[in-house]
Each structure stands twice: as structure tokens, then as C-alpha cells.
Amino acid sequence: MGKIPSISQRFTGAIQATDQAQRITELQTEVEKLRSSQSPVLEQQIETLRSQLQEQSGEKDIEVSKIQANPHQPRQTITNESIQIIARSLEKDGQITPLIVIPQDDNYLLLDGQRRWEAAKILGWETLRSVIAIMPNDLHRKALLTFIHHEDLNPLDKAEAIFKEVADATSMGTEEILTVLGTVLKRLERQKQTSQLTSLVTVSTEEQISGLQSLGVNEVEEKLLLVLLGLALNPTSVKANLLPMLSLPNDLKQSIRERGLKGAHALALSILSAKTLETSEKIASKERIKATEQVLSQDFNVAKTRELIAQIKSKYIKSEHSPSREITAIQRSVEKLSKENIANIDPQQLTDLRTLFQQKLAEIESILEITNG
Structure with a gap:
């Protein structure tokens, strides 16, 4: 990775601009995107920028009861455990980072800080320090960019949020998105050009457009790929690791949301389907739920989970091995x-x-x- 330019240089004059609230939202979004690199130097820059925002952004204490959840919040999975952890932190150390809220009549729409808000309600806090931002035109995209690179955003929430953004930007349906993405990636893989596509994640929009054109993608494919690249996502990784989340059985989705089942484990467990086990959906679902419980209770890694799945499959699937002549002779x-x-x-x-x-x-x-x- 090349040297990261100073955040202050990148946004010189933004805080003093007349549309200050909009700049605050953009800066906060940029901070969250850049934080994913986990650079120590970057963290120092973020801390400096945060200090500037706190001094000049017009923070104010807002009544917790007047703050409303963002309906476009990408993080649909917020466990009670994670809220309790935040609550303990708030109780011990106080509120360190302000929320980002958008005025709506007499109330405020929450753009960033969902878990802090939920934790404050548990603690019975009456107010929370907040930064006021104006309503962005593309609220879902702003929220998505804020959260999409957070490590603790589970793959199901991330997949659903990304899919919504792609669908909104391209006007494509689920099947069309899957078909177009699968077709273009398969062709690029066959032509040994996937590495060139991956390299476009970190370049400017103009370079992305030029790069896609050099790869010979059609207009529909370009539109779809530009949305993913614009979110700093590798299309190949999205197809392999995120889109399969959308077709998971409901019991596995529920386990991800409510019990913290990892995406890789869920994908492995999804193999236990009626088709694979050559049995009824009711029996397959029972086996899958039982296996999920074992994976969670015994904290299986992915390899151990696959071993368990193989054992379950062997009970239903007839052996494909042909009789050994040697054993028959013995x-x-x-x-x-x-x-x-x-x-x-x-x-x-x-x-x-x-x-x-x-x-x-x-x-x-x-x-x-x-x-x-």
C-alpha cells in the first residue's frame, strides 16, 4: 500500500465550509472507511481529525428519547451481548465518541452510533453527545460506507446491505445481479484477467471505468462492477463469500443474527440440505439445526465443522465406492x-x-x- 495522504490535507477547508454539516458527515464516513487499513499513522491522523470535529462541529447533548433508529442501518444484527459490552464501557469510561444524527422535525435520525444509543437506553441516560449532520440524498449509501468495512459487521448483514445498494443503483433484481456477476467473473477467470479486476479496487473512479473497458465488459456488467468497486469491494470476493449468504436457510440466518454463527460455518452447514442428504426438508432441517447447535456449543472451527458434516452425510448418502475384488477374494x-x-x-x-x-x-x-x- 502506498503512503496514505494526510486526512487534514485531503479535507483542507472542509470544516470551515458553509455546508459544514454535510462535510462532517463526509469526514466521518471517510474516517470509518480509512480505519479499515488499521495503520498506526492513520489512527493518529484520525485522532487529530476527531479533535477538530469536536471543537468545531457544534456538538450538543440530545435527548435519547428524541433519537430514532435509521431504517437504512446496514447492521441488522445487534446482539444483546454486544450492547451490554458497550453499556459497561459507557458506564465505566463515559461517552468517548459522539453520535452522528440528522434532524427530522422535532426528533433526530441516527446515522452512526446505534449500539451506543441502545446501551445508553439500558443505562437510563437522558442525553448523548451528538454531531448534527444534514440529510444526505443517498442515506443508505452513506450508512453503508460507514459500516461496510467494520470487521464486526457479520457477512449476512453486509451481503444484504450491499445487495440493496447494488439493486438501487442498477435497478436489477436478485436473479439478474447473480447472473450478470457470475457470467462476467467466469469469463474473466477463463481469460485469466481476475487479478486485473481486483487491482481496480484501490484506484480512482476514472481509472476503474478505463480498466473495466479494457477488460471488455459490456454496459450492464460495467454498471454492476462499478457499484461494487465504488464501495471498495472486490467483486470476486463478494460473489464467493457474501452473495451465498442471501440464499442460506432461515435457521442459519437466525443463528448468525442471534447467536453469532460465523459466515464460513454457516456456508459449510448449508450443505446439509434435503437435496444433498437425499431426504425430506423436515429431516434435513432437523439435522442442520442439531449440527449448528453442536458447532456453537462446542466452538468448532471450520475444519471440525466440515468433519461433523461429513459424518452426517455418510448416514444418508450411499457409499460411492465399488466393492473391492481383493476383499471379496479374502x-x-x-x-x-x-x-x-x-x-x-x-x-x-x-x-x-x-x-x-x-x-x-x-x-x-x-x-x-x-x-x-
Whole structure:
């Protein structure tokens, strides 16, 4: 990554501009986007910028009861646990970062600070320090840019927020978005040009347009890809890791929202479908919910989760292995060992044969135990 220009230089004069409130919103959004790089130097710049905003942005104490949730909030999953953590922090250290709110009649629409607001209500606080911003024309995009690169925004919320932004910007439906994105990425992969697409994430809009044209994408594909690139998202990663979230079964979506199930675990568990298990939806759902409970309660990693899934699949899916001729021949040889034949074998040889059979039987039992779960 190249050297990050000073935030103060990038926004010289913004705080003193006549449309100060709009600038505050833009600056706060830029801060959140840049913070995703986790650069120590950048954090120092952010702290300096925050100090400037606190001194000049006209912060005021606003009644908690007059603040309303943003209906376009990308973070749809806010667990009680996360709110309790914020509440403990507020109670111990006080409010460090102001909210960003937008005036609406006698109330205020919350643009940034949902969990702090929820925590303040738990604590019974009457007011919260806030920065006043004017209503942006593209409220959903502003909120999305603020949250999209937060590490704690789960992939389901992120996928739904991104999909809404893409749908609004392109006027495409779900199936069309999936089809167009899948088609263009498959073609670029076949032409070994996906790395060129990825490189467009960090360049200017003009360079993105020029780069897409050099890749030979059509008008519809360009429109879709520009939306994703404009959100600093890698289209290939979006298709592989985020869009599949939209088609997850409701029980897995609920586990992500309410119990903190990770996206990678949810995608793995989604394999336990009626089609894959060759059974009814009711049985598949029961197995999936049971497996999800085990993954969460025992804190399985992804590898362990896949092992569990393989065990469950083996109970429903017939083995694809064809009978071994070697094993069949051994079975026939053993069957020929009648009691009369065994009686004529040397006792030491019989002892050795018994030991061998016991060892092989133990190995077979171990394999069957893994296979049958």
C-alpha cells in the first residue's frame, strides 16, 4: 500500500465550509472507511481529525428519547451481548465518541452510533453527545460506507446491505445481479484477467471505468462492477463469500443474527440440505439445526465443522465406492475355513491367525465408527 495522504490535507477547508454539516458527515464516513487499513499513522491522523470535529462541529447533548433508529442501518444484527459490552464501557469510561444524527422535525435520525444509543437506553441516560449532520440524498449509501468495512459487521448483514445498494443503483433484481456477476467473473477467470479486476479496487473512479473497458465488459456488467468497486469491494470476493449468504436457510440466518454463527460455518452447514442428504426438508432441517447447535456449543472451527458434516452425510448418502475384488477374494477364502479344516492347522499358526484377525477387526471397527458417526 502506498503512503496514505494526510486526512487534514485531503479535507483542507472542509470544516470551515458553509455546508459544514454535510462535510462532517463526509469526514466521518471517510474516517470509518480509512480505519479499515488499521495503520498506526492513520489512527493518529484520525485522532487529530476527531479533535477538530469536536471543537468545531457544534456538538450538543440530545435527548435519547428524541433519537430514532435509521431504517437504512446496514447492521441488522445487534446482539444483546454486544450492547451490554458497550453499556459497561459507557458506564465505566463515559461517552468517548459522539453520535452522528440528522434532524427530522422535532426528533433526530441516527446515522452512526446505534449500539451506543441502545446501551445508553439500558443505562437510563437522558442525553448523548451528538454531531448534527444534514440529510444526505443517498442515506443508505452513506450508512453503508460507514459500516461496510467494520470487521464486526457479520457477512449476512453486509451481503444484504450491499445487495440493496447494488439493486438501487442498477435497478436489477436478485436473479439478474447473480447472473450478470457470475457470467462476467467466469469469463474473466477463463481469460485469466481476475487479478486485473481486483487491482481496480484501490484506484480512482476514472481509472476503474478505463480498466473495466479494457477488460471488455459490456454496459450492464460495467454498471454492476462499478457499484461494487465504488464501495471498495472486490467483486470476486463478494460473489464467493457474501452473495451465498442471501440464499442460506432461515435457521442459519437466525443463528448468525442471534447467536453469532460465523459466515464460513454457516456456508459449510448449508450443505446439509434435503437435496444433498437425499431426504425430506423436515429431516434435513432437523439435522442442520442439531449440527449448528453442536458447532456453537462446542466452538468448532471450520475444519471440525466440515468433519461433523461429513459424518452426517455418510448416514444418508450411499457409499460411492465399488466393492473391492481383493476383499471379496479374502471373504471367500475365510468362508472356506471350515471347522474341520481349522482343526488340522498348526496351533501356533492358529494363534497368529487369531491375532491378525483381531488387529484387522479393530481397524475395521475404527473406520466404521468414523463413517457412521
